[in-house]
Amino acid sequence: MSAAPTPGTLYLVPTPLDHGCPLQAPLTDALPQGTIEVAARLSHWISENARSTRAFLKRVAALVPLAQPLQAQHIQQLPHAIHKQGDHRRAGTWDARPLLAPALQGHDLGLVSEAGMPAVADPGSSVVRAAHDLGIEVRPLVGPVSMLLALAASGLNGQSFAFVGYLPQEASRRATRLRELEAWAQQSGQSQLFIETPYRNAALLQALLQQLRPDTRLAVCSGLTLAQQRCTSLRVADWRRRSAALTADLSAQPAVFAIGP
Amino acid sequence: MSAAPTPGTLYLVPTPLDHGCPLQAPLTDALPQGTIEVAARLSHWISENARSTRAFLKRVAALVPLAQPLQAQHIQQLPHAIHKQGDHRRAGTWDARPLLAPALQGHDLGLVSEAGMPAVADPGSSVVRAAHDLGIEVRPLVGPVSMLLALAASGLNGQSFAFVGYLPQEASRRATRLRELEAWAQQSGQSQLFIETPYRNAALLQALLQQLRPDTRLAVCSGLTLAQQRCTSLRVADWRRRSAALTADLSAQPAVFAIGP
Secondary structure (H helix, E strand, C coil): CCCCCCCCCEEECCECCCCCCCCCCCHHHHCEHHHHHHHHHCCEEEECCHHHHHHHHHHHHCCCCCCCCHHHCEEEECCHHHHHHCCHHHCCCCCCHHHHHHHHCCCCEEEECCCECCCCCCCCHHHHHHHHHCCCCEEECCCCCHHHHHHHHHCCCCCCEEEEEECCCCHHHHHHHHHHHHHHHHHHCCEEEEECCHHHHHHHHHHHHHHCCCCCEEEEEECCCCCCCEEEEEEHHHHHHHHHHHHHHHCCCCEEEEEEC | CCCCCCCCCEEECCECCCCCCCCCCCHHHHCEHHHHHHHHHCCEEEECCHHHHHHHHHHHHCCCCCCCCHHHCEEEECCHHHHHHCCHHHCCCCCCHHHHHHHHCCCCEEEECCCECCCCCCCCHHHHHHHHHCCCCEEECCCCCHHHHHHHHHCCCCCCEEEEEECCCCHHHHHHHHHHHHHHHHHHCCEEEEECCHHHHHHHHHHHHHHCCCCCEEEEEECCCCCCCEEEEEEHHHHHHHHHHHHHHHCCCCEEEEEEC
């Protein structure tokens, strides 16, 4: 009877924020050498999207030789429903444990999303929970997290803040939600951060400028970590005076929105 | 009459999380080469603590030559009251604009805290707000942010989360606050993160295990980005069964606590 192997570690591997952007920044602007070296050493992956994981590994390989060639990498993709609805709404209906079988067999495993930190504003947290439940060690690696870069650059309160994901799309529900977030931010001092699908950014900005109080501070950060990065943080009254020029900047890039007193 | 110079940029420069730790990790585990290069190029700083900024610049200099020698670096320290009370409670009583004079004279400026991302769970946001008000460009750089690493590693909901800083120290007020945070986390699904002064970690963990519901998930991550990093994420009922061993691990290291359904 052979003993069970020592389980591998689940590494949370962040990726650059330039996924899908026409101009990519150097990988060494977004990831520490230590993160790049771990990524080069791994050969088993749990991925939001296998194709983007292969593209990421090609960028890694240009800097550090991969321990296993690209064709020999084992990449398991998260089920599609998890992408669409978020891990937590699917809790109880999906068992992430089978994806962790390579770790139980002794292999180190990498969890990756398409851009940024896996399991933060991205799928993957059900995999991390399953790892804890199976006694697999979890090690997060350093890399870019768009909403934290945006929070720091906003000048809003960074000692109490919340990220609330997407707002409702329907106009009157969105307006209600916005007023609720603004009231809570003004009352508690807690900054409120949210995101939108890029092609709806301009519409969201218009809604914000219509709905919010003139003295609320609104920050919009786009192109984070890229050359075209831009963070604007003004009182709503000042945004209203300058919004045409500022909206043009937003175009259809991924952006993070933040409001606070 | 000479024209005003083009203002410099305010870079938000993250630093490693091993400040004050007996064993330091390589700088290249915590910071991308791009961040290290910007830090080496700057010679004007706004700092939480000038001494730790000099120690940081020595570590940078070991990798990339500094544009200006250490003795020629201009380091302005944030006023002490800002450290203690947080920028936002001091709003209106302190004007950060004079610190930004070098940027208005055309110099790029770096904002740094003792560990992690400036202006996130750390002083500095009033400087960032003042930069926006003066029309100075703000560029956040990639580096470690302890509570985001902890959130990813917790397996808790990363699509809606809040960081609430420190809990009250007094036992009954802390218990009330904890039950309020737990009720909100359970009702809304929003993960709640908080921190404690390291030597009080064990006391906080005991309070959490006494106060929280058995089915609440509690994650505690310490030593983030270091070799001795440890993230434990279990239901409170499971923590109770194993807490003696797990508390010993915590010792007096900086830690991040997170709860959620």
